[in-house]
Amino acid sequence: MGGAEYSLSEGNSNGFIEYMDHGNLTEAWGYTSPKSLTTGLSKVSISPIAAQNSKALFLTMAHETGHAYASFLGLGRSLIDLKANNIGWEELADTEHFAIYKLENFTALKNNIPIIGKLSTVRLDSFFRRLSTTERSSISSIYEKLLPIFDRVMK
Structure with a gap:
């Protein structure tokens, strides 16, 4: 996959x-x-x-596999107007990246991996609520399609 x-x-x-x-x-x-x-x-x-x-490798491979799988599935990505939504993190500039960062946090929490850096679940959820209904719907759709990549336990 x-x-x-x-x-x-x-x-x-x-x-x-x-x-x-x-x-x-x-x-x-x-x-x-x-x-x-x-x-x-x-x-x-x-x-x-x-x-x-090993933990950084696990999360990095999940993150990058998410991008590859999104490409494989032909999922589109839409740009997010970060300035209009008062979101100061360039990493969230499109719906695919936003969904993947949410999924990366899901995987980190599931595997008791500390979330290091600026894109914590609380911050992502706060940013998510600022988006339009269309942007939230797109991110949620990508999230659900990529979830099998991230719903894993590190061994």
């Missing part, structure tokens, strides 16, 4: 993957390429920093 090929990336001097996101150089724990038109697969790259810790 997910339609992806996985690899460990070399990473930068900090151990993260670097890629261009809307013209900005970005560091990340993992990266998923768009689905290939010839193979139908996405390529998932995992950073060395994520691979050094």
Whole structure:
């Protein structure tokens, strides 16, 4: 499930993957390429920093597999107007990312993994309530379709 090929990336001097996101150089724990038109697969790259810790690796692989599976299913993503909704986190700029961050928090809580960083469940729920009915519906639909990827227990 997910339609992806996985690899460990070399990473930068900090151990993260670097890629261009809307013209900005970005560091990340993992990266998923768009689905290939010839193979139908996405390529998932995992950073060395994520691979050094089993919990970080578990969450990163779930997050990136979520992107690959969304691409495989042909789920669309809509941009979210962060400024109009008073949401200061660029990570939530589209409905797919918003759903995946909610699912990542679900998986972390299910596996007793501390939520480190700015996108806690409480903050995500607060942001979610600010969105339009259409945006919330889209995020909820993506969430439900990707839930099997995230509804797992780490062994």
